[in-house]
Amino acid sequence: KQEVTQIPAALSVPEGENLVLNCSFTDSAIYNLQWFRQDPGKGLTSLLLIQSSQREQTSGRLNASLDKSSGRSTLYIAASQPGDSATYLCAVTSSGTYKYIFGTGTRLKVLA
Amino acid sequence: DTAVSQTPKYLVTQMGNDKSIKCEQNLGHDTMYWYKQDSKKFLKIMFSYNNKELIINETVPNRFSPKSPDKAHLNLHINSLELGDSAVYFCASRDAGYGYTFGSGTRLTVV
Numbered sequence: 001k002q003e004v005t006q007i008p009a010a011l012s013v014p015e016g017e018n019l020v021l022n023c024s025f026t027d028s029a030i031y032n033l034q035w036f037r038q039d040p041g042k043g044l045t046s047l048l049l050i051q052s053s054q055r056e057q058t059s060g061r062l063n064a065s066l067d068k069s070s071g072r073s074t075l076y077i078a079a080s081q082p083g084d085s086a087t088y089l090c091a092v093t094s095s096g097t098y099k100y101i102f103g104t105g106t107r108l109k110v111l112a
Numbered sequence: 113d114t115a116v117s118q119t120p121k122y123l124v125t126q127m128g129n130d131k132s133i134k135c136e137q138n139l140g141h142d143t144m145y146w147y148k149q150d151s152k153k154f155l156k157i158m159f160s161y162n163n164k165e166l167i168i169n170e171t172v173p174n175r176f177s178p179k180s181p182d183k184a185h186l187n188l189h190i191n192s193l194e195l196g197d198s199a200v201y202f203c204a205s206r207d208a209g210y211g212y213t214f215g216s217g218t219r220l221t222v223v
């Protein structure tokens with residue numbers, strides 16, 4: 001049974017810092033992994049999607065890496081801004097299934 | 113706008129009532145989902161339909177019944193609402209090889 005864990009659960013950093021959010025999954029037979037952000041009281045916004053054959057994806061100040069063999073993904077945020085404050089969720093689709101299993105989320109606060 | 117849209121956005125109702133939440137996607141995706149986000153913000157899958165066929169049915173009380181009249185719509189009907197059903201319900205859609213697109217959520221409060 002796939003389980004997804006995110007560390008840390010909460011993070012507070014000053015503006016301008018580079019930071020790394022971690023996502024671990026127990027079953028390495030995945031189809032893809034997706035990072036989302038969720039603002040308070042809002043829906044989920046897709047950030048990056050990594051297919052199982054890929055090692056990383058980049059979008060602007062965001063870079064997500066995937067290491068299937070170790071069951072890990074990281075989301076790197078460069079030069080953090082107060083507007084980056086949100087909860088970040090990773091979700092994994094195991095091979096042969098249609099469903100995403102979500103991590104527990106990391107609540108990020110970037111201080112001005 | 114291409115999107116996944118849910119209605120209503122907010123729903124407050126009394127225990128014992130029956131209510132429905134509607135979801136529509138105009139992305140042409142084959143697969144749609146309902147997820148529940150509890151008070152601890154954990155997202156858990158409830159149901160999934162692929163081309164109007166139920167493919168995922170997690171351990172959900174049978175008071176919850178999804179209905180997919182066509183592949184662009186997936187509605188969620190809840191009978192005999194209970195206090196514990198209070199949560200945010202998210203609809204999502206997905207096309208093979210791509211990621212999920214989520215709706216903005218329906219905040220259900222049972223009083």
